[in-house]
Amino acid sequence: MPVDQLLDEATRIADALLDVQTRVNAQIDAALTDLLPGVQQRLGAAPSGDVDVSDLGNARITGLSVVVTPAAVATVVPLSAESATTTRDARRATTAIVGGADDRLAVIAGPCSIHDPAAALEYAAFLADMRARHGADLEILMRTYTEKPRTEVDWKGFAYDPFLDGSSRISVGLVATRMLMGRITALGVPVAAEPLNALTPQYVDGLVTYNGVGARNVTDQTARERVSGFSSVVGFKNSPEGSVDVAIQAVLTARAPHEFLGVDHHGVSAQLSTTGNDTGHVILRGAKDGPNYSAAHIAATKRALAARGLPEVVVVDASHGNSQKDHRRQVDVVRDLAGQVAGGEQAIRGVMIESNLVAGRQDLDRRHPERLEHGKSVTDACVDLGTTEELLAELAEASRARRAA
Numbered sequence: 001m002p003v004d005q006l007l008d009e010a011t012r013i014a015d016a017l018l019d020v021q022t023r024v025n026a027q028i029d030a031a032l033t034d035l036l037p038g039v040q041q042r043l044g045a046a047p048s049g050d051v052d053v054s055d056l057g058n059a060r061i062t063g064l065s066v067v068v069t070p071a072a073v074a075t076v077v078p079l080s081a082e083s084a085t086t087t088r089d090a091r092r093a094t095t096a097i098v099g100g101a102d103d104r105l106a107v108i109a110g111p112c113s114i115h116d117p118a119a120a121l122e123y124a125a126f127l128a129d130m131r132a133r134h135g136a137d138l139e140i141l142m143r144t145y146t147e148k149p150r151t152e153v154d155w156k157g158f159a160y161d162p163f164l165d166g167s168s169r170i171s172v173g174l175v176a177t178r179m180l181m182g183r184i185t186a187l188g189v190p191v192a193a194e195p196l197n198a199l200t201p202q203y204v205d206g207l208v209t210y211n212g213v214g215a216r217n218v219t220d221q222t223a224r225e226r227v228s229g230f231s232s233v234v235g236f237k238n239s240p241e242g243s244v245d246v247a248i249q250a251v252l253t254a255r256a257p258h259e260f261l262g263v264d265h266h267g268v269s270a271q272l273s274t275t276g277n278d279t280g281h282v283i284l285r286g287a288k289d290g291p292n293y294s295a296a297h298i299a300a301t302k303r304a305l306a307a308r309g310l311p312e313v314v315v316v317d318a319s320h321g322n323s324q325k326d327h328r329r330q331v332d333v334v335r336d337l338a339g340q341v342a343g344g345e346q347a348i349r350g351v352m353i354e355s356n357l358v359a360g361r362q363d364l365d366r367r368h369p370e371r372l373e374h375g376k377s378v379t380d381a382c383v384d385l386g387t388t389e390e391l392l393a394e395l396a397e398a399s400r401a402r403r404a405a
């Protein structure tokens with residue numbers, strides 16, 4: 001596989017920024033070496049270095065290397081006017097859909113994971129057409145997931161291992177992710193992502209319209225705190241075991257303001273203070289033991305939300321537990337949801353579909369990433385473009401029917 005042009009450019013940018021950051025870090029070290037002994041003396045603290053503690057720290061760390069900072073990446077890969085307009089408009093529209101002021105349906109469609117920028121851009125061009133066709137009824141966003149939460153040890157996504165070969169050039173992955181999201185939004189297609197790591201969201205500032213906190217992270221206090229300050233719309237999946245309660249608890253937690261520890265855009269430790277995010281809602285993704293998209297499940301979720309004083313709003317993921325990871329079953333799920341929407345169900349505000357250029361999935365052999373089939377998922381199986389086109393048409397029709405009713 002020839003190295004993708006975008007990855008080539010991302011590598012050049014990352015290398016140049018790493019050089020700058022190495023020099024900045026040396027200056028910080030020098031300043032601290034200069035200033036701290038005086039402080040130590042004033043405070044009467046024992047001089048460091050007297051006791052050998054080298055065996056007590058970093059016992060299992062085999063590498064600690066500099067990475068590019070969000071501020072540096074944003075300077076070299078700035079947001080274009082087109083991208084800013086796409087994100088601004090789509091955040092406004094998706095917020096209005098979740099809040100009930102816009103009667104269209106949000107659809108978050110796209111690959112389970114991004115692994116090939118060229119294929120991702122091909123997919124984005126398809127969605128740009130679909131947005132033009134269905135704009136009156138649907139607000140379509142592209143799943144641009146570059147971080148993957150894994151059940152066990154596996155490839156963790158494009159942001160962490162962009163060359164798919166275990167070289168794990170995280171700085172390149174972060175730059176490439178920002179460049180890719182920039183190109184997708186420049187086509188007029190808004191981006192949806194999963195904010196898996198505490199630091200990654202800052203690298204894509206201004207580019208993400210919708211963040212879905214995944215099933216494996218929904219109980220994580222630090223994830224809930226972070227999204228309480230996100231500028232994007234945020235959803236929380238039910239747990240892999242099927243608990244919707246933990247997603248409701250996450251919505252309540254993220255709606256509140258928080259004080260917590262994070263980093264600023266230079267990567268320096270900072271205390272963050274947030275307003276709380278009132279776009280928070282539950283995403284029903286089914287469970288290992290079965291789906292939770294039926295009318296009965298939606299009704300139960302509405303009751304549970306109302307009992308906690310929350311608006312009756314859900315997004316439904318047609319994949320994962322709801323399809324039992326069989327991509328063909330996404331068709332049945334979407335058809336059922338379209339029926340519920342057409343029948344007047346107001347709580348369903350969005351649908352998530354895992355879709356790619358080619359149907360199904362393939363295993364990634366990191367010794368031979370060049371053997372991958374173009375446009376086919378390397379994580380969960382996806383439906384293809386033709387099926388996606390049909391499903392979007394059915395959802396658009398359902399959205400029209402609900403409006404007419």
Ligand SMILES: O=C[C@H](O)[C@H](O)COP(=O)(O)O
Nearest residue numbers: 112148149150151152379380
């Ligand atoms: O969405 C993708 C997967 O379901 C999720 O990342 C878990 O993947 P795994 O069980 O294949 O590790």
Ligand SMILES: C=C(OP(=O)(O)O)C(=O)O
Nearest residue numbers: 149214215216237285320
């Ligand atoms: C990992 C995902 O889903 P879930 O958290 O529902 O397993 C996903 O949507 O990519």
